[in-house]
Amino acid sequence: MTVSRKQDRKIRRILSSPLAAQALALRARIVQLAAQGMPGARIARHLGCAVATVRRWRERFRRRGVAGLFDRRRSGRREVHGPSRRLAVVAVATSLPPEGSSVWSRTLIAEHLAQRGLAISPSTVGRVLAEAKVRPHKVRGWLNRADDPVFWTQAGAVCRLYLAPPPGTLMLSVDEKTGIQATSRRHPTVRPRPGRDERREFEYRRHGTVSIVAAMDVATGQVLAERIGRNDSVTFIGFLRRIEQCTDPAVPIHLIMDNGSSHTSRATRAWLQAHPRFTVTYTPKHASWLNMI
Known part of the structure; x- marks a missing residue:
C-alpha cells in the first residue's frame, strides 16, 4: 500500500490526537502498518481485530484516501457526540481565534477540529454551543485562555473522573x-393561597x-x-x-x-x-x- 507524505502527516495527526475516536485511531493504525508492508493477518493479530476489518479499511483507504477512514454521514438519527467532543468544541470556542479571524464561526471551529482528527459538522458545532450557552461572537470576557496543549490532557482527566470515578x-x-x-x-x-400566588x-x-x-x-x-x-x-x-x-x-x-x-x-x-x-x-x-x- 502506498501512502503519500501528505496522507502520512494526516494519519500521524489522527494517531497523536487525544480527541480522536478509538475506531478512527484503529483505522489509521491499520493503514500505517499496511504502508510499512505488514501482512493483513499479522496486522489483525497485532491490533486485536478481525482480518476482515483490516481488509475493509485498507480498501476504503485505497478508494478514498484519509477521508475514507471517517464514518460516512448516515440517514436517520444523528450521531450523539460524547463529552470529550463537546468539550473540544467549547474549548475551541472559548480560545483565541486564529490569525486573520476576529471571532470563531461554526465552520471555522469545525475546520479547526478536523485538523486535530475530530470530524464534527458546523451544524453540530452550533448545537453544542447552544446547549452550552456559549456564543463566541458575543463574548465579553477580559481574559483569554492560551491554547496550551496541557489543557486537553488536564481537562480530559477531569471528565474521565466524572464519567468513571474510581x-x-x-x-x-x-x-x-x-x-x-x-x-x-x-x-x-x-x-x-387559592387564587393568589406567593408574594415576596x-x-x-x-x-x-x-x-x-x-x-x-x-x-x-x-x-x-x-x-x-x-x-x-x-x-x-x-x-x-x-x-x-x-x-x-x-x-x-x-x-x-x-x-x-x-x-x-x-x-x-x-x-x-x-x-x-x-x-x-x-x-x-x-x-x-x-x-x-
Whole structure:
C-alpha cells in the first residue's frame, strides 16, 4: 500500500490526537502498518481485530484516501457526540481565534477540529454551543485562555473522573466562594393561597459579605460547607481535616479543585503528601466550568 507524505502527516495527526475516536485511531493504525508492508493477518493479530476489518479499511483507504477512514454521514438519527467532543468544541470556542479571524464561526471551529482528527459538522458545532450557552461572537470576557496543549490532557482527566470515578472512592469537588452578599427581606414572604400566588418582598437589607469553603460529593450532590474568615492555606488545611474527620477512614478521597493559591501552597502540598488517603486532580487554568461545585 502506498501512502503519500501528505496522507502520512494526516494519519500521524489522527494517531497523536487525544480527541480522536478509538475506531478512527484503529483505522489509521491499520493503514500505517499496511504502508510499512505488514501482512493483513499479522496486522489483525497485532491490533486485536478481525482480518476482515483490516481488509475493509485498507480498501476504503485505497478508494478514498484519509477521508475514507471517517464514518460516512448516515440517514436517520444523528450521531450523539460524547463529552470529550463537546468539550473540544467549547474549548475551541472559548480560545483565541486564529490569525486573520476576529471571532470563531461554526465552520471555522469545525475546520479547526478536523485538523486535530475530530470530524464534527458546523451544524453540530452550533448545537453544542447552544446547549452550552456559549456564543463566541458575543463574548465579553477580559481574559483569554492560551491554547496550551496541557489543557486537553488536564481537562480530559477531569471528565474521565466524572464519567468513571474510581470504585470505592469518595469523589469531592472542592472550592471557595468569597464576597457573597448576605441579605434579608425587609418583610416576611406571604405564602400562596387559592387564587393568589406567593408574594415576596422586593426590598432587602444588606448584612455585609461572607465567604465559604465547600466540598460536594460528585456522586450524591451532598455538600459540606463552612463559613471562613480568611481564604488561605491554614483555613483550607483545616477544612481538609474536617473532611478527614467526618468521613469513613477506610474510604480513599479524591479531590477535584482549581489551582488557587491555598490549594497549591507549600503547606497544603505538604499536608496532602502526609495524608496519602487524599488524591488530587487539578482543573486546567481558566476552566472553572469544569469544577462541578
